[in-house]
Amino acid sequence: MCTYLTEKISVEGSGKGARGWFPLTHATVYVDHPQHAPQEHTLNIDFINPEQGPGARVAVELTEESALALVRAIHDALAAAPPGLASGGGTVRPGGAAVSTAGQPVSS
Amino acid sequence: MSDAMTAGTVTITAGNGDPIEAYLARPTDRPGYGGVVVIHHMPGYDAATKQMVRDFAANGYAALCPNLYSRQAPGASPDDAAAAVRAAGGVADDQLTGDVEGAVRHLKSLEGANGKIGVIGHCSGGRQAFLAACSMQLDAAVDCYGAFVVNDPPASMPATMKPVIGLAPQLSCPLLGLFGAEDSYPAPEETAQLAAELERLGKEYAFHTYEGAGHAFFSVDRPSHRPAAAVDGWQRIFDFFGRHLSA
Numbered sequence: 001m002c003t004y005l006t007e008k009i010s011v012e013g014s015g016k017g018a019r020g021w022f023p024l025t026h027a028t029v030y031v032d033h034p035q036h037a038p039q040e041h042t043l044n045i046d047f048i049n050p051e052q053g054p055g056a057r058v059a060v061e062l063t064e065e066s067a068l069a070l071v072r073a074i075h076d077a078l079a080a081a082p083p084g085l086a087s088g089g090g091t092v093r094p095g096g097a098a099v100s101t102a103g104q105p106v107s108s
Numbered sequence: 109m110s111d112a113m114t115a116g117t118v119t120i121t122a123g124n125g126d127p128i129e130a131y132l133a134r135p136t137d138r139p140g141y142g143g144v145v146v147i148h149h150m151p152g153y154d155a156a157t158k159q160m161v162r163d164f165a166a167n168g169y170a171a172l173c174p175n176l177y178s179r180q181a182p183g184a185s186p187d188d189a190a191a192a193v194r195a196a197g198g199v200a201d202d203q204l205t206g207d208v209e210g211a212v213r214h215l216k217s218l219e220g221a222n223g224k225i226g227v228i229g230h231c232s233g234g235r236q237a238f239l240a241a242c243s244m245q246l247d248a249a250v251d252c253y254g255a256f257v258v259n260d261p262p263a264s265m266p267a268t269m270k271p272v273i274g275l276a277p278q279l280s281c282p283l284l285g286l287f288g289a290e291d292s293y294p295a296p297e298e299t300a301q302l303a304a305e306l307e308r309l310g311k312e313y314a315f316h317t318y319e320g321a322g323h324a325f326f327s328v329d330r331p332s333h334r335p336a337a338a339v340d341g342w343q344r345i346f347d348f349f350g351r352h353l354s355a
Binding site: 005006008028030032033035038039040046048050053054055057059 | 150151180181184185187188189190191192194195231262322323324330331332
C-alpha cells in the first residue's frame with residue numbers, strides 16, 4: 001500500500017547527494033514502497049534540504065531488520081563516545097548534557 | 109501497419125491553466141485512435157510508467173501521462189520529486205482532476221484522434237482513475253488496485269486521501285477493476301463493497317480479483333509481480349479499451 005505516513009524531524013548536519021555535499025535541514029522517515037530495494041515495503045529515510053530543491057536529498061531504503069539494527073548502532077556509537085561530543089550545540093557541559101534544538105519533531 | 113510510433117515529453121495545459129510536463133506516445137501509422145490518460149503511481153512519473161505509455165501506443169492508442177509532480181518538483185528526477193510531494197502530503201484531488209482534464213483535452217486535440225478517451229491508474233492512481241471517471245465525461249476507466257475508494261484511510265494519513273465512493277452516482281463510463289485477492293489496500297471486502305454500490309446504481313463495471321496476487325502485481329520490477337495475473341490483466345485492459353475506445 002502507499003502509506004503516506006511520514007515522520008518528519010529537523011536535523012542539523014550535512015549529507016552527500018548526487019550534486020555533492022549540502023547542509024541538511026530535515027529528515028523524513030516512512031514505511032512505503034521502495035524505489036530501488038527489491039522489497040514490497042521498506043523503511044525509508046530521506047535526508048533533505050527543501051530550500052535547495054527536491055534533488056537535495058540523500059535517500060536510503062532499509063528492511064525493517066536493517067532499520068532497527070541502524071537505530072541500535074546509532075545509540076551504541078553515541079554511547080561509546082564522550083557525552084555531547086557530536087552535539088550540535090558545540091559546547092559540552094559538565095556532566096555531558098549539550099544544548100541543541102536539532103532532532104525535535106516538527107509538523108509534517 | 110508498420111508499428112511506427114512517436115513518443116516524448118510535451119507540455120500540456122492543466123485544467124487550471126498551468127503548463128505541466130507530460131509524456132505522450134502515439135502511433136504514426138494509423139488514424140482514428142482512441143486516447144488513454146495514464147495516471148502515474150505515487151513513486152512518480154517514472155520509467156515504468158513511461159513504458160506503459162509506450163505500450164498503449166504500440167497497441168494503437170495515443171497515451172498521455174501528466175506529471176502530477178510538475179509544479180512541486182519541476183525538473184527533478186522522478187524519485188526525488190515523489191519524495192518531495194510525499195513529504196508534502198501527496199496530490200490533492202482537485203489538482204488531479206484538473207491535470208487529467210488537461211490531458212483529456214490534449215489527447216482530443218491530436219490529429220488522428222477519434223475523440224474517445226479512457227483513463228487508467230495503478231495503486232494511488234487506481235483511486236485517482238475512479239475519481240477522474242466520476243468527475244468528467246470519459247469513455248472507459250481502469251482501476252488497478254486503488255485503495256481508499258471505499259474505506260477511510262488510517263487517521264494519521266493526510267486529508268488528501270478521502271474515500272470517493274460517494275461520487276459513484278456520477279461515474280461517467282464503464283469501469284474495469286483489477287485487484288489481488290491477497291491485497292489489503294484494497295482488500296477484497298472493499299472492492300466487493302464498491303461492486304455492490306455500482307450494481308445498486310446500475311453502473312457498467314467488471315471486476316476481476318486474482319488469486320495468489322497481492323498489491324502491485326503488474327509491476328515487473330518488484331517482487332509483487334505475478335506474471336499470470338499481469339498477462340491476463342493486460343489482455344482484459346486491451347479488450348476493455350478496444351470495446352469502449354473504438355470510433
